[in-house]
Amino acid sequence: MNEMTGVDPGAALDALVQPLDVLIVGAGISGIAAARYLRVDRPGDSFAVLDEKETFGGTWVTHRYPGIRSDSDLHTFGYGFKPWVGPPIATAEEIRDYMGEVIEENALGPDIHYGWRISDAAWSSEEALWTVTATHSATGTERRISARFLWMCQGYYRHSEGYTPDWPGMEDFAGEIIHPQTWPEDFDGTGKRLVVIGSGATAATLVPNVAEQVAHVTMLQRSPTYFRSEKNEIPIAAHLRKLQVDEDWIHEIVRREILLASHEFTERCFADPEQVKTELIGVARRYLGEDFDVDRHFTPPYMPWRQRIARIPDGDLYKALSGGRASIVTDEIERFVPEGIRLKSGALLEADVVATATGFDLCAFGDIAFTVDGAPVDFHDTVGYRSMMFTGVPNLVWVMGYFRSSWTLRAELVAQFVTRLLDHMQRHQKSRVEPRLRDPDMPLHDWADLEDFNPGYLLRGQHLLPRRGEDNEWKLNQDYWTEKDEFAAIDLDDVVFAYG
Template identity: 55%
Template sequence: MTGTETKARPAEAKVEHFDVLIAGAGISGVGAAYHMKTQCPGKSYVVLEKLESFGGTWLWHKYPGIRSDSDLYTFGYRFKPWTGTPIATAEEIRNYMGEVIEENDLGQHIRYGHQILSAEWSSKDSLWTLKVRRAETDEVLTFTCNFLWMCQGYYNYTKPYTPDWPDMDKFKGQIIHPQLWPDDIDLKGKKVVCIGSGATTATVVPAIAGEVEHITVLQRSPTYFIPGRNENEMVTELEKIGIDWDTIHRIARQKVLFDQHDFTRRCLEETDEVTQELLEGVKAFLGEDYPIDKHFTPRYRPWRQRIAFVPDGDLFQGIASGKASVVTDEIERFTENGILTKGGQELEADIVITATGFNLSVLGDIPFTVDNKPVDFSDTVTYRGMMFTGVPNMAWVFGYFRASWTLRVDLMGDFITRLLKHMDEKGVTQVRVKLREEDKDMEILPWIDPEDFNPGYLMRSMHLLPKRGSKYIWQHTQDYWNEKEEIPNIDLDSEEFDYSGQKAKTPETADA
């Protein structure tokens, strides 16, 4: 070029269209992509992920020791056997997901660094239009799709929950939330206080106990844990005698699922016995003289909040060794040198870790509109925790609290692909869920019954979530054992499904 040529004007950004758009490339989105590829091979689809790679929570969280708190035989997908230990690290889980992507050639369908800014539905066009920011160029792109499959999880990753305690600004040390763990932190020889009592605390504390001078767990109230060996003895025996992994995987999943279902039943029907069993598991590591009643006996019955598995009892081993200790008390205020409890004890600290939970994000906090009207999801009623009244051609993957999240990914993969094929068979372009005539007078209730399950992040955000109805199909029951039979047998022509938008006939279909 001489420098005198007239440069061509940049072409306007084109609109990319797909039959199905999947939001998120975490455990749900990768599973959804697999089901699209295998069950709807004739449909186009794309996965948009705002992070730089796949993995979701297993990519975002960088805190020491991050691992699953449920078994991988059920957390792994049903279509790919998990061959490692029952409790796995974030790296192991991402490696497993990477194999799923590579083995099924899903990578070509995933766009990383693509953040959804808005989603607008047009009934006239039977189309979702999404504005999407591409991180690499900061340009805003436009995507359209016929069906929107929301797989973005339920964390607000960038804004974790930290209570506003008095005088936090006076503390001379460092305050860290595990969700925003810094790369350059130096823990060696430091006094650390970890505020919290849940799965994150149970992960971080044993992971850093050997490096710090001492770590104190400061909890307002205790949590239930299940300590045990990070091994499934039945799997080990089956492998030893030469059973193939597909068979082992199928048997292990079924056994774990049965045990989980039975354990949940026992928590409701045999509460005292289960409580005693859980406390005995802790006592086996800490001994008869440790104040179990004060530090590890919750005020609620088992399974009203999630119960984390503690592999090899590593949290309790750290306490027994003296490298970690537990204080059960409330925070009065921060001091220059640490934390003063309401009981009058000052806990010295160089670093305070606030393992105090997360803020819930409803559908990625993306603004949705339907026919130019903003959608307030708290005004909708959920259909089995998957779809919402008044919001067409969209589903949200929300997993289980008492069982592995991924179990619902597979169930919903079957359901959504079956629904898409059913719409094609009917020659329609739109599907909504609506209350039936018999539902007109049913009671409308919060998303979940707090008497059944009541962790802080749900209670803080209940006002943002869709509602449930008093009738069964308008609830997310959290009951995999029944849903695995019910969801595959949903009658897609039943009254709650409202189909519309006839497809334009092509010459081929007109002659059919």
């Protein structure tokens, strides 16, 4: 019982008729997509969505640092079934509002239960059910929920804390160290010198947006990142609106245009990487001028798309640097000292506040303890069918989106596959499904091909992730244009699916 409200937080879960057909874990962009597709494509299914937070939104609730925005355009990061009518790069608030409209328009509110953390999930072959233990974070109330199918939409990183390296001397620093993932709401940077450690999308967003709040901000990076700087507008969308074209049509046309352009750009990155590198760095030179050391600060040691290319709409990071409100240092950290950070070059970078925009702490399956018939599941011992179903783990699907395209594109492909799979199982009266290898002797590798894509959180977390094979069906393919056709063509009677 919540003593302040007099409401039992477990009452809504107690009212569920169990077992559920589907339990969805996570109410972020993937979980809301899953719930919407179930509601529309399988209206007879019973389902519930559980999320540890007190509201929907996932990433867009966790991250509240100044300027937080999407790193993908909303015409593709938004859902295919709901037009996006704003600028392509959107703020967290705009994204949450959009998701709220999806919840309201599809009457999903009563199916989402907030404040519940799942600690364990147990599969019983005898009952053909998953049973999870959920604890209400505010009250400690515990409930057990059973479901025929488990849909993991909780993302891939730990929301409670970001990744911060353990640098020598951090305890000696006289100022404040914060991670953007847990940015304090009462932050006051007036008169303070802020150092942002990092070179990715978070650092590139934070630096120009916090520059007016502090005395000075310095972006400290070990090595540079590629950036794409474009106007935060889609000219074809504005033109079609002038022609009074219906928003559904505009959304579909713009979405296809962006998808094609993105696909062609990615292909160019691998077919002609030197030319793409020249183009991206050339944009930095045009903004920053010939006197700026672009070779040192904006020329990465790797070719484009081996790590994610961050977006800086309207060149805001470049403008902050060229305008003197911000500066950039490319060097490595020797240690923290009371006055700031001592660099390996010997220089001292003075700071009152240090923000460690140093990445995520990978958490592939929500820190949930999984068992199958009493045996613990180590997902690194499994092999991932299209990185969404796993050998030896029945009736479970995990959503892992794209890194080179918008996450949501793959979340929707998975959602469409799941509803089709559930239709197939119902039609053939099957209560269990799991993938199986076509060739038991297929060579296996760690989940990520680090020669192809190698961000830090994957380098640190390979041991937590399933294994992959060499064919597309046994790995996470980054090519939406290929997967949209392959997913649609999946034969649910194929021997790769073991039903029971």
